[in-house]
Amino acid sequence: MKYQKINTVIHKLNPFAKLSYSIVISVLVVLLKTPSQLFFLATVTFCILLLARPNFTRLKLLMYALGMVVMATSISQAFFYYFEPRTILLTIIDKNTPVIGTITGGIYLYREGIVYGLVQSLRILSVMFMATTVVISTHPSQMIMALNKIRIPRELSFIIATSIRFLPHMIEDTKRIWTAIKLKGFKLNNVSNSFKAFKYVLSPLIINSLRQARLVALAAEVRGYSFSGASSKKRNSLLKFDTLELVIISFFVIFLYVAILPFKMGLSKIPFIHAFFFSIPFTCILLIGIRMVPRMGTTTLIILGHSFFTQIISRGINPLWWPYALLEAAVLEAYFAMTKDYLKSRHSFIIAGMLRGISVYLYFYFIASPYIWHKFYAPWYIVIQTFQGILGSALGGLIAYKVSKSVEEAYKYGGL
Amino acid sequence: MIDIKNLSYSYPLSKKRALNDINLTATEGDLVLITGFSGSGKSTLLYCLNGLIPHIFSGSLSGDIMVAGIEPKTMSVSEMAKKVGTVFQNPEYQIFMPTVREDIEFGCRNIGLGEEIIASNLNRASLDLGLNDLLNRDTSELSAGEKQRLAIAGIYAVGPRIILFDEPSTNLDAQGKRSFREIIKKLKDSSYTIVLIEHDTDLFEDLATCKYVMEEGEFKKISSIEHGSYRDKVAYEHYHDDTIVIEARDISYGYDSKTRLFNSLSIDIKKREVVAFVGGNGSGKTTFFKLVMGIISPQKGYVRAGGRLIRSINDSAGTIGLLFQNPDEQLFASTVKEEILLGPQQLNKKCDYEEIMARFDLKKYENSHPHTLSKGERQKVAFASIAATRPEIIMLDEPTTGLDEKSWSSLMDYTCSLVKDGVTILFSTHNMKVADRYAKRIITLDKGKVIRDET
Numbered sequence: 001m002k003y004q005k006i007n008t009v010i011h012k013l014n015p016f017a018k019l020s021y022s023i024v025i026s027v028l029v030v031l032l033k034t035p036s037q038l039f040f041l042a043t044v045t046f047c048i049l050l051l052a053r054p055n056f057t058r059l060k061l062l063m064y065a066l067g068m069v070v071m072a073t074s075i076s077q078a079f080f081y082y083f084e085p086r087t088i089l090l091t092i093i094d095k096n097t098p099v100i101g102t103i104t105g106g107i108y109l110y111r112e113g114i115v116y117g118l119v120q121s122l123r124i125l126s127v128m129f130m131a132t133t134v135v136i137s138t139h140p141s142q143m144i145m146a147l148n149k150i151r152i153p154r155e156l157s158f159i160i161a162t163s164i165r166f167l168p169h170m171i172e173d174t175k176r177i178w179t180a181i182k183l184k185g186f187k188l189n190n191v192s193n194s195f196k197a198f199k200y201v202l203s204p205l206i207i208n209s210l211r212q213a214r215l216v217a218l219a220a221e222v223r224g225y226s227f228s229g230a231s232s233k234k235r236n237s238l239l240k241f242d243t244l245e246l247v248i249i250s251f252f253v254i255f256l257y258v259a260i261l262p263f264k265m266g267l268s269k270i271p272f273i274h275a276f277f278f279s280i281p282f283t284c285i286l287l288i289g290i291r292m293v294p295r296m297g298t299t300t301l302i303i304l305g306h307s308f309f310t311q312i313i314s315r316g317i318n319p320l321w322w323p324y325a326l327l328e329a330a331v332l333e334a335y336f337a338m339t340k341d342y343l344k345s346r347h348s349f350i351i352a353g354m355l356r357g358i359s360v361y362l363y364f365y366f367i368a369s370p371y372i373w374h375k376f377y378a379p380w381y382i383v384i385q386t387f388q389g390i391l392g393s394a395l396g397g398l399i400a401y402k403v404s405k406s407v408e409e410a411y412k413y414g415g416l
Numbered sequence: 417m418i419d420i421k422n423l424s425y426s427y428p429l430s431k432k433r434a435l436n437d438i439n440l441t442a443t444e445g446d447l448v449l450i451t452g453f454s455g456s457g458k459s460t461l462l463y464c465l466n467g468l469i470p471h472i473f474s475g476s477l478s479g480d481i482m483v484a485g486i487e488p489k490t491m492s493v494s495e496m497a498k499k500v501g502t503v504f505q506n507p508e509y510q511i512f513m514p515t516v517r518e519d520i521e522f523g524c525r526n527i528g529l530g531e532e533i534i535a536s537n538l539n540r541a542s543l544d545l546g547l548n549d550l551l552n553r554d555t556s557e558l559s560a561g562e563k564q565r566l567a568i569a570g571i572y573a574v575g576p577r578i579i580l581f582d583e584p585s586t587n588l589d590a591q592g593k594r595s596f597r598e599i600i601k602k603l604k605d606s607s608y609t610i611v612l613i614e615h616d617t618d619l620f621e622d623l624a625t626c627k628y629v630m631e632e633g634e635f636k637k638i639s640s641i642e643h644g645s646y647r648d649k650v651a652y653e654h655y656h657d658d659t660i661v662i663e664a665r666d667i668s669y670g671y672d673s674k675t676r677l678f679n680s681l682s683i684d685i686k687k688r689e690v691v692a693f694v695g696g697n698g699s700g701k702t703t704f705f706k707l708v709m710g711i712i713s714p715q716k717g718y719v720r721a722g723g724r725l726i727r728s729i730n731d732s733a734g735t736i737g738l739l740f741q742n743p744d745e746q747l748f749a750s751t752v753k754e755e756i757l758l759g760p761q762q763l764n765k766k767c768d769y770e771e772i773m774a775r776f777d778l779k780k781y782e783n784s785h786p787h788t789l790s791k792g793e794r795q796k797v798a799f800a801s802i803a804a805t806r807p808e809i810i811m812l813d814e815p816t817t818g819l820d821e822k823s824w825s826s827l828m829d830y831t832c833s834l835v836k837d838g839v840t841i842l843f844s845t846h847n848m849k850v851a852d853r854y855a856k857r858i859i860t861l862d863k864g865k866v867i868r869d870e871t
Contacts, residue, residue: 141514165512168556173745179711180746182729183738185762185805200748200758207787208744212509219510222466222502223570224494224526406750410787 001058001135001314010052010137015146018134021048022317025130029123029320030372038122045129052137062132069124073375074117080376081113089114104380120374131316140164143312152308155227155241159305162216162250163257164313170254173208177201195399198281202403206288207410209251217244241301245293252289253305259285275361275385279392280399283353287343287400288407290332290352294342300329320372324363331359346401353397357390417578417609418442418465423479425460425469434460436633438479442625444577445607447600451617452630453820454791458613461630462580464488465611467496484578498527501571501579505586505818507563516542516558516566517551523574541573545599560697561592568599578609585616586818589696589846593619615820650690650832650854657687661809661840662708666717669707677703677864680717685842687808688835692855693844699861701844705811708842709738722808734763737802739812743795747786752778752797755786759805767804776800776830792823796830803834810834812843816850828854 010018025045032038054062078089088108095106134143141161148157178201182188186197220226220243227243241249259281289302307325311317335355341348365382369375377385423438434457442448450458463469467488470477481488484499504510513519520541524534542548545565550558558566564584571579581600585593597619603610604623614620617627628635662685670676677700685691693701706712708719710726719726722735740746749755753769756778760767773779776796781789786797795815802810812831816824824847831841832854845851851858860868 139514141518161514162512164514165555169508176740177745179709179729180738180740181748183709183733183746184748184759184801185733187730187762203750204745204747204787208742211744215504215506215509218468218472219502219504220512221468221472221493222497223510223512223523224497224574225512225522226492226494226526406785409750409785 001062001132001316003139003313004053004055004058004136006053008051008053008137010048010133013137015138015142016149018138019143019146019150019317022130022134023319025126026319029127032123035119035122038119038126041126042122042129045126045133049129049133052133054132054136058136062128066125066128069128070118070121073121073124074114076377077117077120077375078109078111078113079107080378080381081110081116082376083112083116086110086112104378107378117375123373127318127320128316131311131318133316135312135314135316140312143317147308155246155301156304156308158225158227158246159250159253159301160308160312162247163253163305163309166216166250167254167257167313170209170251171258174201174205174258177205177208180204199399199403202284202288202399203406205255206292206403206407209255210248210292210407210411213244213247213251217242217247220247241293241297245298246301248292249289249298249301249305252285252292252302253309255285255289256282256302256306257310273388276388276392279357279389280396283356283393283396284400284403286356287349287352287397288404290336291343291349291400291404292407296333296337298342299332299336300326303329320368324360324368327363328356328360331355343401343404346398349397349401349404350394351397353393353395353400354390357393358386361386361389417444417446417484418448418611419480419482420464421480423461423464423477423481425464425477426475427460427473428475430475433633434475435464438633438635440628440635442609442611444609445604446625447604447610447612447620447623449617449620449624449627450611450613450630451615451627453822456630457633458630459582460633462502462582462611462613465578465580466500466502467491467493494527497523497574497576499576499578501574501576503568503571503579503581503584505583507560507567507587510567510570511555511563514554514556515551516547516553516555519555519566520547520551520569520573523570527574529574537573537575541569544602545569545572560587560589561595564588564592564596565599578611579603581610581612581614583613583615583818585614585619591696597623649852655688655835657838659687660684661687661689661722662842663720664704664708664717665719667707667714667719668716669703669712669714678707678714679864681864681866682717683859683866685840687840688838690832690835690841690854690856691843692851692858693842693861694846694848694851694858695861698863700864701861702813703864704861705738705813705842705844708732708809708811709736734759734765734805735807736809736811737805737807739795739799739802739810739815741814741817743791743798744787746798746801747794750785751783752781752786752789753783755797755801756804759801763805765805767806769804772800772804776803792819792826795827799827799831807839809840809842812841814844814846816845816847821849824850 028041032041087110089111090109092107092109093100093104095101144157144161181197181201186193188194188197227241227246260278286302290298303325307321332352332355335352336342339348343349343352365377369377418440420438420440423435424433425435426433438461440448452458463473464481465483465488470489471493486499488496511519513522517538520538521534524537542551545568547565547569550562555566585596588596600610600612600620601623612620664681664683666680666682667678668676668680669678693704695701707714708721708726710728710732713727721732724731724735726732747755749758756769756772757767773782778797778800786794789797815827828850835841857871859866
């Protein structure tokens with residue numbers, strides 16, 4: 001979803017009102033319990049969405065996506081439902097099957113689970129209606145102003161604005177570099193070649209962006225925007241980033257968004273192993289970013305910047321994601337603070353990657369799913385998914401280590 | 417307004433002086449034109465004027481600088497921005513806000529002007545730079561020329577009386593350059609003090625009150641810029657070959673029929689030809705190259721290159737090589753050796769590695785990281801890595817942009833030397849000097865049509 005330039009009641013609303021709207025809906029999503037309450041919430045958010053007059057083709061796409069969500073939720077809940085009484089509709093694996101049956105305790109499709117899934121997916125629907133309403137009716141720069149009103153740090157606001165500004169430019173750069181690697185003769189028809197291409201592409205992408213970051217930072221300085229000079233009065237003692245570092249962080253926020261786009265479109269449709277494919281590029285780019293600006297606060301700025309950035313431009317402001325981002329950042333910050341090692345060695349890249357994987361997936365399965373979305377997962381499923389996430393994150397860390405080494409060599413010998 | 421006496425500077429960790437004993441004075445209404453090879457210290461001089469040196473770049477600075485009655489080292493860069501505006505080469509990197517209005521206001525807000533003053537400055541800047549109809553547009557949707565004007569407007573709105581320009585016309589086509597010249601003239605006529613760094617000095621010659629050539633951090637006499645700049649046209653007569661190597665037939669391309677860029681365009685190119693594509697921004701040069709490469713496909717018509725029908729990049733990879741405007745986007749490996757061998761490996765082609773290294777004089781960099789080399793050398797490595805795959809056709813997209821004459825001559829010399837091996841060369845350029853000297857055939861495009869085709 002993207003901002004639509006039209007004029008409706010919703011478009012005219014104060015962006016701060018829309019920010020408040022998304023916070024209220026998020027709270028309600030967590031608090032409301034009964035099917036009728038949830039149905040009411042979904043209906044109201046849908047009507048408000050219609051007031052913002054979404055473009056018909058986009059609405060169709062959204063409906064398609066939501067249909068998939070509802071289906072996926074009800075199917076997954078049909079498997080994982082564990083309240084009694086429950087009626088078995090279909091037996092996939094009997095609990096007496098040797099090995100698999102013992103581990104999983106049997107896999108059955110429960111009728112009550114389908115109904116439960118349908119009801120619970122109303123929560124997701126409400127959030128998506130709300131998020132879409134806000135995103136299509138609020139120009140990114142208005143939303144940044146609203147966020148500034150709730151006093152997000154000036155550094156974070158600069159990062160969000162800079163990432164939005166440079167997104168189209170970076171997408172062009174990334175496309176050209178992809179074209180260049182294909183012209184080298186890389187055929188992306190198998191997994192190992194794709195990984196190799198991914199690794200090769202990152203190096204010019206990052207070196208180039210570091211070169212550009214310097215020019216952008218100088219331009220910001222001469223336009224009076226400074227984090228390094230004496231003029232920034234409200235200096236926060238913890239965040240002592242200079243302009244160049246903040247521009248670099250902004251570019252990594254964009255890369256996180258760009259790199260997981262293909263994974264979002266294609267690979268996340270593959271059931272069961274998407275956790276693995278999704279974790280690789282995300283962890284890899286995040287860790288390279290931290291390595292480029294190795295100090296306390298970088299991790300938080302990249303992760304929060306990315307969270308706000310994607311919410312403003314496409315996913316819709318959604319406070320329910322904020323604790324997820326904060327936790328992910330906090331775990332890594334704590335690791336770096338304790339070891340005082342901002343990714344100096346290969347093993348610290350891998351450990352940091354794995355820590356990210358563990359915290360994110362455990363949060364999702366033990367906090368977000370049961371308490372926000374009220375969805376259930378069987379223990380064996382959680383184990384498989386978390387394990388994949390950790391494995392993917394570790395692999396992402398390993399690639400990040402190799403790319404960082406190459407980038408730093410260029411840096412050390414004055415290539416930038 | 418500007419008074420520099422015996423200024424010398426060297427960057428941290430560098431023994432060489434980037435500026436050596438520079439003296440310069442300029443008053444209101446003066447236009448100081450500075451030219452010189454890349455890396456000669458031109459930009460460094462600007463950094464001394466706007467305070468980036470010593471506030472952002474440390475290093476050792478000596479001599480006296482007074483700008484608008486102030487010593488830059490005594491004032492922060494953002495305070496200094498009120499007195500001295502700086503416009504850099506690429507407007508892309510100087511625009512920060514999502515909309516035109518916000519971006520013009522950006523600088524004003526940063527230095528803490530009041531809302532009323534901001535409104536009047538916004539008004540003045542947008543009128544004077546012809547942006548008043550674009551105020552609510554998204555900055556990412558602007559054309560190259562509009563971005564350039566916005567970059568200037570953002571500086572102009574703050575209200576400095578001195579404006580520094582660092583190679584501002586690099587990314588502009590002929591028409592863009594002319595309108596940029598008008599802006600400079602207007603500023604000069606309203607008695608702004610201007611320092612302008614330019615490769616293309618002819619355009620501003622008559623406006624300049626004084627002109628300097630920078631060489632190794634020193635000002636040289638003007639005469640030294642002219643030396644050896646005239647060279648004969650390269651002769652290709654004995655490489656005649658009638659085989660058609662690129663056949664573009666009845667190509668139509670565009671998003672919809674109204675905005676269609678090409679309407680049944682046909683171009684044939686013979687083996688061993690050196691063809692220059694010239695024309696303004698949006699004339700279709702780059703799009704034509706993309707069609708030939710198979711990066712995009714035509715809605716109607718077809719392209720055959722090197723005897724193959726081009727439907728996607730997979731058809732052209734190995735047959736056609738493309739040098740990007742920014743060679744850094746095609747350097748992937750961590751050593752020059754790996755870089756040269758990467759293409760041949762992936763394409764399963766034989767590569768005479770030693771011959772390539774000797775031909776391009778790269779043996780000494782064999783184990784260096786490509787990105788640690790100078791810009792000219794990086795371009796050479798990118799080119800050599802293309803040549804290593806032995807393509808039949810090599811295309812260069814605006815290869816001379818931002819290069820001084822010495823650098824582009826060297827690039828074009830080694831590019832065109834491949835003609836004797838049977839390679840066909842296509843390049844696009846804004847620089848007619850390059851086209852005249854190196855091309856055997858010049859094709860002029862305008863809005864997707866061939867308006868001139870001369871051999």
